[in-house]
Amino acid sequence: xxxxxxxxxxxxxxxxxxxxxxxxxxxxxxxxxxxxxxxxxxxxxxxxxxxxxxxxxxxxxxxxxxxxxxxxxxxxxxxxxxxxxxxxxxxxxxxxxxxxxxxxxxxxxxxxxxxxxxxxxxxxxxxxxxxxxxxxxxxxxxxxxxxxxxxxxxxxxxxxxxxxxxxxxxxxxxxxxxxxxxxxxxxxxxxxxxxxxxxxxxxxxxxxxxxxxxxxxxxxxxxxxxxxxxxxxxxxxxxxxxxxxxxxxxxxxxxxxxxxxxxxxxxxxxxxxxxxxxxxxxxxxxxxxxxxxxxxxxxxxxxxxxxxxxxxxxxxxxxxxxxxxxxxxxxxxxxxxxxxxxxxxxxxxxxxxxxxxxxxxxxxxxxxxxxxxxxxxxxxxxxxxxxxxxxxxxxxxxxxxxxxxxxxxxxxxxxxxxxxxxxxxxxxxxxxxxxxxxxxxxxxxxxxxxxxxxxxxxxxxxxxxxxxxxxxxxxx
Amino acid sequence: xxxxxxxxxxxxxxxxxxxxxxxxxxxxxxxxxxxxxxxxxxxxxxxxxxxxxxxxxxxxxxxxxxxxxxxxxxxxxxxxxxxxxxxxxxxxxxxxxxxxxxxxxxxxxxxxxxxxxxxxxxxxxxxxxxxxxxxxxxxxxxxxxxxxxxxxxxxxxxxxxxxxxxxxxxxxxxxxxxxxxxxxxxxxxxxxxxxxxxxxxxxxxxxxxxxxxxxxxxxxxxxxxxxxxxxxxxxxxxxxxxxxxxxxxxxxxxxxxxxxxxxxxxxxxxxxxxxxxxxxxxxxxxxxxxxxxxxxxxxxxxxxxxxxxxxxxxxxxxxxxxxxxxxxxxxxxxxxxxxxxxxxxxxxxxxxxxxxxxxxxxxxxxxxxxxxxxxxxxxxxxxxxxxxxxxxxxxxxxxxxxxxxxxxxxxxxxxxxxxxxxxxxxxxxxxxxxxxxxxxxxxxxxxxxxxxxxxxxxxxxxxxxxxxxxxxxxxxxxxxxxxxxxxxxxxxxxxxxxxxxxxxxxxxxxxxxxxxxxxxxx
Numbered sequence: 001x002x003x004x005x006x007x008x009x010x011x012x013x014x015x016x017x018x019x020x021x022x023x024x025x026x027x028x029x030x031x032x033x034x035x036x037x038x039x040x041x042x043x044x045x046x047x048x049x050x051x052x053x054x055x056x057x058x059x060x061x062x063x064x065x066x067x068x069x070x071x072x073x074x075x076x077x078x079x080x081x082x083x084x085x086x087x088x089x090x091x092x093x094x095x096x097x098x099x100x101x102x103x104x105x106x107x108x109x110x111x112x113x114x115x116x117x118x119x120x121x122x123x124x125x126x127x128x129x130x131x132x133x134x135x136x137x138x139x140x141x142x143x144x145x146x147x148x149x150x151x152x153x154x155x156x157x158x159x160x161x162x163x164x165x166x167x168x169x170x171x172x173x174x175x176x177x178x179x180x181x182x183x184x185x186x187x188x189x190x191x192x193x194x195x196x197x198x199x200x201x202x203x204x205x206x207x208x209x210x211x212x213x214x215x216x217x218x219x220x221x222x223x224x225x226x227x228x229x230x231x232x233x234x235x236x237x238x239x240x241x242x243x244x245x246x247x248x249x250x251x252x253x254x255x256x257x258x259x260x261x262x263x264x265x266x267x268x269x270x271x272x273x274x275x276x277x278x279x280x281x282x283x284x285x286x287x288x289x290x291x292x293x294x295x296x297x298x299x300x301x302x303x304x305x306x307x308x309x310x311x312x313x314x315x316x317x318x319x320x321x322x323x324x325x326x327x328x329x330x331x332x333x334x335x336x337x338x339x340x341x342x343x344x345x346x347x348x349x350x351x352x353x354x355x356x357x358x359x360x361x362x363x364x365x366x367x368x369x370x371x372x373x374x375x376x377x378x379x380x381x382x383x384x385x386x387x388x389x390x391x392x393x394x395x396x397x398x399x400x401x402x403x404x405x406x407x408x409x410x411x412x413x414x415x416x417x418x419x420x421x422x423x424x425x426x427x428x429x430x431x432x433x434x435x436x437x438x439x440x441x442x443x444x445x446x447x448x449x450x451x452x453x454x455x456x457x458x459x460x461x462x463x464x465x466x467x468x469x470x471x472x473x474x475x476x
Numbered sequence: 477x478x479x480x481x482x483x484x485x486x487x488x489x490x491x492x493x494x495x496x497x498x499x500x501x502x503x504x505x506x507x508x509x510x511x512x513x514x515x516x517x518x519x520x521x522x523x524x525x526x527x528x529x530x531x532x533x534x535x536x537x538x539x540x541x542x543x544x545x546x547x548x549x550x551x552x553x554x555x556x557x558x559x560x561x562x563x564x565x566x567x568x569x570x571x572x573x574x575x576x577x578x579x580x581x582x583x584x585x586x587x588x589x590x591x592x593x594x595x596x597x598x599x600x601x602x603x604x605x606x607x608x609x610x611x612x613x614x615x616x617x618x619x620x621x622x623x624x625x626x627x628x629x630x631x632x633x634x635x636x637x638x639x640x641x642x643x644x645x646x647x648x649x650x651x652x653x654x655x656x657x658x659x660x661x662x663x664x665x666x667x668x669x670x671x672x673x674x675x676x677x678x679x680x681x682x683x684x685x686x687x688x689x690x691x692x693x694x695x696x697x698x699x700x701x702x703x704x705x706x707x708x709x710x711x712x713x714x715x716x717x718x719x720x721x722x723x724x725x726x727x728x729x730x731x732x733x734x735x736x737x738x739x740x741x742x743x744x745x746x747x748x749x750x751x752x753x754x755x756x757x758x759x760x761x762x763x764x765x766x767x768x769x770x771x772x773x774x775x776x777x778x779x780x781x782x783x784x785x786x787x788x789x790x791x792x793x794x795x796x797x798x799x800x801x802x803x804x805x806x807x808x809x810x811x812x813x814x815x816x817x818x819x820x821x822x823x824x825x826x827x828x829x830x831x832x833x834x835x836x837x838x839x840x841x842x843x844x845x846x847x848x849x850x851x852x853x854x855x856x857x858x859x860x861x862x863x864x865x866x867x868x869x870x871x872x873x874x875x876x877x878x879x880x881x882x883x884x885x886x887x888x889x890x891x892x893x894x895x896x897x898x899x900x901x902x903x904x905x906x907x908x909x910x911x912x913x914x915x916x917x918x919x920x921x922x923x924x925x926x927x928x929x930x931x932x933x934x935x936x937x938x939x940x941x942x943x944x945x946x947x948x949x950x951x952x953x954x955x956x957x958x959x960x961x962x963x964x965x966x967x968x969x970x971x972x973x974x975x976x977x978x979x980x981x982x983x984x985x986x987x988x989x990x991x992x993x994x995x996x997x998x
Contacts, residue, residue: 037503039505040507043510043511046511
């Protein structure tokens with residue numbers, strides 16, 4: 001009998017040990033219950049021709065991602081990753097139209113990696129809101145460098161769209177809207193921030209600010225009349241480093257214009273700046289109408305509907321705003337704390353400039369990483385559009401053009417557009433009137449050219465669009 | 477015992493080896509694909525509703541309310557006749573139609589197309605969460621109300637034309653095998669479903685819309701259609717009440733001061749508060765076949781303004797009018813200058829001006845001017861096609877009250893509003909019996925609503941009222957037979973209150989018996 005007790009005791013101890021072994025994540029339990037992908041569900045999203053969602057379940061908490069490639073292509077692409085979960089929703093966000101893709105699901109836990117069978121999805125032709133983007137030329141010298149670069153632009157006519165293209169001009173991501181998408185900005189959070197509004201709203205203006213994630217989800221949505229948005233915004237919307245949004249607004253104020261042969265109570269429309277916090281509350285507001293006397297403009301009666309026309313806004317590292325006024329051919333620096341105008345650069349401004357440094361109807365004025373001021377000088381006086389980079393000594397009010405790239409006459413754009421520093425020694429241009437995107441070297445030689453079938457407003461290079469293979473810590 | 481331990485040890489090793497060998501390489505996950513429905517926004521609900529409205533004119537041009545429905549409602553009765561070039565039209569006009577008549581088939585298809593769109597839209601809207609997607613539940617109920625109104629209207633026409641019809645109130649996603657070949661359902665059961673739909677619509681539709689949405693159904697439209705249905709069913713008190721509920725709700729008659737009835741039909745008059753529910757369409761080049769109706773070009777004669785004159789009206793009808801009646805003088809072509817320079821006049825014996833050749837040509841028919849061929853582009857007309865207007869509400873209440881209790885002051889006053897607007901003296905209460913007032917009402921309705929699709933139903937209702945339901949065709953026979961080219965085409969064996977089911981449906985719907993058209997055709 002004692003023998004029987006011994007055996008039972010032995011078996012019970014064995015069970016307890018096994019239970020403990022299995023409970024703890026260790027090679028033995030992994031051996032007995034290996035990580036498995038249980039289900040893979042491909043979700044077609046008929047509203048978007050390029051995007052797919054894949055829903056995966058695993059038997060154990062794991063990091064899961066998707067590897068996909070188009071037939072015959074060497075490039076391997078990845079979805080976003082879902083970490084430490086049993087249920088995973090993965091987004092395929094980087095594809096080109098009318099292409100057959102193969103994908104494989106990978107699940108990883110510690111050193112254990114399993115993959116699924118291979119499945120297919122096929123992207124459809126895009127017919128909504130997306131005019132063509134055609135690569136016209138690419139200089140062989142930059143082919144290698146251009147590969148893997150992505151660019152964000154937009155369609156500002158109706159129906160509008162946020163659009164991301166690759167270096168070949170292929171649309172790889174888009175998000176359509178029934179209204180026009182007036183301007184876009186790639187955020188530090190890898191989302192697309194935009195001003196959306198009816199085509200008839202002038203000056204790249206809109207009544208909505210929409211932030212869209214690559215998955216297509218609306219991350220943030222401000223609408224005129226809701227939250228803190230009491231005025232329409234235009235031309236620019238961006239995040240500052242604290243996560244607040246800033247934008248240009250349409251503003252108006254009543255002035256006595258009798259001296260200019262106007263009315264005693266005459267309305268002048270101008271521009272302002274607004275800042276919204278993370279809860280979409282308006283936390284700061286500024287109006288140029290408080291800082292400029294309309295009677296100084298002899299043609300104020302003609303201009304009062306859209307006086308001086310602000311067209312770009314940039315928050316400097318010191319927290320103050322850089323605002324560009326097209327009709328003044330000036331760029332102002334506005335102090336955030338006080339709203340005071342610190343300086344004016346341009347014709348009639350505070351900085352002495354050489355004649356060829358004067359700019360006309362400039363757009364997209366900003367500071368680059370080296371804190372030099374970069375702009376697209378549309379050149380409405382000369383008929384030549386140029387990029388100008390100024391070294392600005394704010395304290396001593398000295399400015400000097402470090403680089404001027406004058407584009408050939410065929411690329412002249414009367415309005416809109418931008419020039420951004422690209423790959424260190426090159427320039428990226430969006431030229432609205434000729435409907436071209438360009439990359440040039442510092443001498444202005446065109447190295448890359450894309451023709452656009454619609455009216456683009458702005459083009460910027462974006463980083464972090466394409467997902468890399470997730471780095472998984474083995475000690476998790 | 478040693479053996480047992482040995483065996484266990486071996487078994488354990490084998491099991492471990494088996495399990496570990498499964499670790500890598502076994503890919504047995506299940507794979508599935510599904511489409512996310514994108515129709516989940518309130519905007520999509522609105523699109524479904526607009527799609528249901530579009531079914532009113534099917535593909536435009538001649539579809540349903542854009543034309544063919546009126547062929548069935550007007551040709552077989554006593555006002556409108558046809559030109560001899562239209563074989564399908566002549567069959568309807570001369571009561572020689574059969575199941576293969578293409579117009580009957582066309583209207584059947586259009587009606588069930590609209591019912592299907594309404595059913596699908598209702599399902600779609602029901603599945604959209606309006607409130608959490610930036611809209612309101614009120615709008616959701618309104619959208620459902622709109623499609624249920626349209627479905628009731630389609631069933632109204634279906635039961636008017638065929639009596640018993642298949643009753644389908646669900647989306648095709650819920651169809652059973654039986655629903656693939658739907659059976660005929662008793663008219664009363666269909667009407668009960670219509671009443672449920674209309675009561676829902678009346679409760680959930682707004683009284684009016686913003687100017688850019690005037691063509692949408694209002695609660696007044698739902699109540700008005702309910703009144704029309706109760707009239708058809710002879711439920712006079714309910715009809716009188718339903719008509720009353722539309723009165724004092726922002727609708728009124730277009731007055732003489734506003735230009736009278738003819739100005740309401742002017743193509744420059746795009747909306748009016750006498751209209752309760754009308755078909756709107758477009759006159760843009762290219763709208764034909766999409767979003768137009770062809771009433772304009774079909775109504776007027778060639779020598780007036782190059783119309784096709786497909787709705788000629790008997791001179792006998794012209795003769796019914798008083799000479800001072802504005803409706804005769806402004807909405808019928810009693811006298812006009814032709815394209816060729818002559819004057820076209822109605823002969824004196826029909827109340828016209830008459831005259832002699834070569835300056836005057838005597839008219840053989842008159843034509844309606846309710847759908848003027850002005851501002852139209854060929855077939856693409858944008859004339860309003862009246863489906864329900866306020867004058868009908870007043871006349872329905874007058875008739876219902878008379879059927880309930882005989883002539884009273886209210887009925888007379890309602891009729892007189894219609895008469896006086898058209899420059900006629902009012903009736904006086906004394907001297908009318910229930911029967912003579914009924915006759916006066918139907919004569920007045922005829923002059924007021926000609927070419928608006930009401931006459932066929934009026935004649936049937938008149939016959940029913942006059943014979944206590946015994947002989948619905950009494951008035952139809954009395955009015956129609958004398959105008960037939962050959963009186964023998966009328967057969968007492970045929971029930972002209974219903975049309976034959978179309979041949980296409982009989983052939984494709986297996987639940988229809990071969991003799992389903994017995995008594996409906998000769």
